[in-house]
Amino acid sequence: KAGVTQTPRYLIKTRGQQVTLSCSPISGHRSVSWYQQTPGQGLQFLFEYFSETQRNKGNFPGRFSGRQFSNSRSEMNVSTLELGDSALYLCASSLLGSGRPSSYEQYFGPGTRLTVT
Amino acid sequence: AQRVTQPEKLLSVFKGAPVELKCNYSYSGSPELFWYVQYSRQRLQLLLRHISRESIKGFTADLNKGETSFHLKKPFAQEEDSAMYYCALKGAQKLVFGQGTRLTINP
Numbered sequence: 001k002a003g004v005t006q007t008p009r010y011l012i013k014t015r016g017q018q019v020t021l022s023c024s025p026i027s028g029h030r031s032v033s034w035y036q037q038t039p040g041q042g043l044q045f046l047f048e049y050f051s052e053t054q055r056n057k058g059n060f061p062g063r064f065s066g067r068q069f070s071n072s073r074s075e076m077n078v079s080t081l082e083l084g085d086s087a088l089y090l091c092a093s094s095l096l097g098s099g100r101p102s103s104y105e106q107y108f109g110p111g112t113r114l115t116v117t
Numbered sequence: 118a119q120r121v122t123q124p125e126k127l128l129s130v131f132k133g134a135p136v137e138l139k140c141n142y143s144y145s146g147s148p149e150l151f152w153y154v155q156y157s158r159q160r161l162q163l164l165l166r167h168i169s170r171e172s173i174k175g176f177t178a179d180l181n182k183g184e185t186s187f188h189l190k191k192p193f194a195q196e197e198d199s200a201m202y203y204c205a206l207k208g209a210q211k212l213v214f215g216q217g218t219r220l221t222i223n224p
Contacts, residue, residue, distance in 0.1 A: 042217055043161075043217070045211050045213060106212065
């Protein structure tokens with residue numbers, strides 16, 4: 001199976017702009033989670049989508065939003081970009097079938113490197 | 118609240134020496150714990166999970182509920198083990214990661 005793909009891989013934006021990142025999960029996976037990775041804060045959970053519904057949300061401001069489509073592909077949007085939003089944004093997909101622990105194994109994409117200037 | 122602590126940001130050992138990467142967690146429920154690894158220029162990937170009680174690439178990790186720890190161990194380090202290691206806790210349907218430990222194996 002093809003792995004998780006993320007587009008674009010690199011992005012440079014200026015403060016105040018908005019950005020949309022895309023994630024295509026592994027075929028058959030219904031859950032997509034997003035993380036922000038920075039040197040200072042490490043990996044921080046943004047949100048999780050399952051069957052087009054947001055299931056969980058991390059402690060990020062409302063400028064960070066996302067959605068999931070019927071084919072499980074997901075997009076993440078950040079509005080009014082700030083310098084501190086510069087980070088690697090990782091997407092991960094999982095099967096999340098019956099709720100067994102094994103179903104929560106997450107497969108990560110390569111990430112989108114966002115630089116805000 | 119869920120919290121994962123990896124006290125060592127950097128760990129350096131010689132090839133052939135034992136390795137232990139520490140992980141402590143805080144969670145009021147029954148935790149599911151994982152170790153993820155990121156090799157240079159590769160994606161973050163699952164190394165092992167406590168539920169499976171498996172050994173992957175010579176690594177093992179035992180969940181100690183009394184000490185709320187899930188330390189990762191390997192008796193004899195190899196150069197290819199150099200990577201970034203993250204301990205993660207699955208609580209109420211979300212995965213919380215520790216800050217990570219960069220392991221360097223010296224020849």
